[in-house]
Each structure stands twice: as structure tokens, then as C-alpha cells.
Amino acid sequence: MSDSNSATSGTGAPEEQVPLVGAISLIGRRSSMEDEISVWPNLCSPYINKHRPIDFFAVYDGHGGPHVAGLCRNRMYLILLEELMMTRTIISGSTSNNDNISRQSRKQLEWERVKEVWKRVLRSCFQRINEMAFVTCYECGIGVPCGCPPHNYGLGGSTAVLAILTEKTIIVANCGDSRAVLCRGGRAMPLSIDHKPDRPEERARIEACGGHVDFDDCARVLGILATSRAIGDKYLKKYIISEPEFTFTKREAEDECLILASDGLWNVISNEEACQVARECLQKEKPSGRGDIFSSPSRAAAALLTRLAMGRGSEDNISVIVVDLKIDYIEV
Template structure:
């Protein structure tokens, strides 16, 4: 094979290329690490992406302890998988010879449908993980019931910035003041907008 980033399965069929990824976390001035990272290349091949693979990357900046960031690291990608597997959308509409809509307009409509589906999927993921964080114990990091007093629940939090890569698209979603930046030709291009109070 000429492409060094490709491999073949035992059947001779090519595997999907896996992106090269690097990650580093620095503890800063805190006494313990409160942040978490998720990296899931080739997470799944959902219908919304025409059954082509997607790559998932996320950074969680824990606030008030590591528990919610850890919850996000361990559950967000699974919630995304569930939401994507439940999502069905008509990606390409049928047309007849009498159809007055141009090919360009059909592509625009298709893109708008897919974009709205991604928004719904990601909004649902964020809402579900938010609900889970409210029943996460500050002391032990697990959900109800853990035996800790009720005032220990819902005290921690986390920002989230996640990126989903498809063959043609970079999808970014964030909550809080964590941000995504794309570096192209030595120039930083913001991909998200901070949420600050």
C-alpha cells in the first residue's frame, strides 16, 4: 500500500484511517487534577453521516472537583452513541424529472437537514449529561444513592468542548468557557464562543 496511514483487515478490506492525536493535561495550582479528556477515533458510523465513521474528541474542565468531568469523560461519548443510533433522517430527498429544485438547492436543503439533526443530537447529549451531573455526589463521584448526605449532590460541574470530525466537516459544541481553536498556516481560528456570565 502506498498510504502509510492505512491498514488492511484480515479480509483484505481497508480499515478506516485513524487520526494522529496527542493530548496533555497540566494540573496547574490545584491539589488534584479536575480535568478529563476523551478521544474516540472511529467512534461509530451513524446514519446521519451516511454510515461513514466519525471521530470524537472532548475536553472537560472540572469545576469544584473532578467528579463531573470524570462523569462526562466516561458517559458523554456513550450518550452521543445512543443519540446517533436513534437518529434517522432523510439525507438525500427523492426527485423526479419534473422537479424544479436545482441540484445546488437540494444539496443546500440536505445540508440544512443534517445540520439541524446534529444540533438536536448534541443538545440532547448536553441535557442528558447535565441531568446526570445533578445527581453526582461531590464526595464519592457516584450517583444517587451512595449514602452521602443530600447536600453533597450537584455541587461540582464541568465545562465541555467537544469536536466531531467527519470526512468533510468539523462539528464543535461547547458549554462554559472552554474553547476550540483551529490552527491553519500558523493562524488561530476560533471554532467556539465562550459562555460566560
């Protein structure tokens, strides 16, 4: 469980204002905990964002053991930092000096280049963490060599939904069936689409590779896994890919909160219900100053959503992050 309304740099110096965040991860009715969450306000101020700070949030829902989700929690943000440090792409191109291209067109071209760079960075992050998962031991959760039998490596997997916030944009990268939802003016806007095996394009891809989707309690790849994309899952990798899908959403003054959660929440609560609960919590009086950050409205929203999921009969681990977007919104 965590809540944050301030951050410090690696040297201990105060960083710029960050959003209020409530984050809770519960074992629920499962016998073991396989979910992980990652909350890094003011992660860094990369070149790609013109040296302005970014916030990083992620939910990882493991399967076949907790090790891959734990690996993602411990390493994904570090890999992202490395990739961003190596990214020094010149965003503006030669067309910027062409008098025949309008200022609006130049800004659009620049934005398209920025999006492509972000996609390249995040694809590399997912690829690198996926390769690490292949050599993570199912028994002890560490990489080669650990003395365990070779068949222990690469058995587990994890979903990953990542959100990167800049002062202008919400960037979401998703692989699996965890989900990101934006509450804007009281409306629920999904920022990711679940990778379920019965999603038409996912099923077509799986069958084109020689696989099949079975239907019992739910749609499962080869009758085994209920998500069609994931990090890890070495022995299903022909069918279970780790390629993320992306959304880029311009922030607006009506944006109220961002919800990231594992399917332990979404299996029993709709996008609209989650947004309604969260916005009602966030409309309560905001805490002043540093105060008790554990009683913030965003923390209350995350707690209420997990309790509601339990009350609705969720049988999975439940992880929820609620980001209050009103706190650090800057109109530009």
C-alpha cells in the same frame, strides 16, 4: 496522556485510518486535578454521516470537584453513541425531486437538514449528561443512592467542548470557557466562543433571570462562577445553563490542526500563539508506519503547549488535544 494513529472496532477488527492525535492533561499548579479529556478516533459510523466513520474529541474542565468532569469523560461518548443509533432521520426531503430546484440548492437544503439533526443529537447529549450531574455526589462521585447526605448531590460542574470530525466537516459543540481553535493555512480560526459572564449576551441573559455578574479578579456569576454555561451546578442552574453553542466548518486542504484546550492554556496563550506552536511541530517529519506513536508531532505539539502555559504562569489545570488534520484529510 494519549496519542493515537490507529483504532480497532468493538470486535477487534481494524478500522479505517484515523488522525494522529496528541493529548495531555496536567494538574499544573493546582492542588487537585479537575480536568478530563476524551479521545475516540473512529468512534462509530452513524447513519447521519452516511455510515462513514466519525472521530470524537473532548475537553472537560471541572469545578467544585472532579466528579462532573469525570462523569462527562466516562459517559458523554456513550450517550452520543446511543443518540446516533436512535437517529434514522431521512435527510433528503420531497424537494429533491423538484426539477425547479437546482442541484446546488438541493445539496444546501440537505446540508441544513444534516446540521439540524446534529444539533438535536448533541443537545440531547448535553441535556442527559446534565441531568446525570444533578445526582452525582460531591463526596464520592457516584449517583444516588450512595449513602451520603442529600446536600452533596449536584454541587459540582464542568465545561465541555466537543469536536466531531467527519471527512468533510468539523462540528464543535461548546458549553463553558474551554475552547476549540482551527489552524488553517497558518491562521487561527476560533471554532467556539467562550461563555464568560461578561460576554454581553450572556450577562443580559443572567440579569434577565434575576442574577448579577460581579467583577473582582474576573467576571463571576453571583460572584461565584467564572463561566456562564456549564454542565451540572445544580444550585446555580437558574443562571448557569448547559445549552451548547455550535459551529459547523467545512474542511479544506489548508487545514493543519485542531486544538482543544481548557482555559488553563487559553488564559495565558493566544489562539495565534497556540496555532504557531502547533503548526511548527506538525511541520516536522511525520513518523512512518505504526512506529512509536508517543513521539509523533501531534504529541510533541500538545506537550510543548502545556509546557509553554506552565512557563507563562498558568495557575490552572491544563488540558490540550492536538489533532493533525493533514493525516486523514480527504478532498471531496
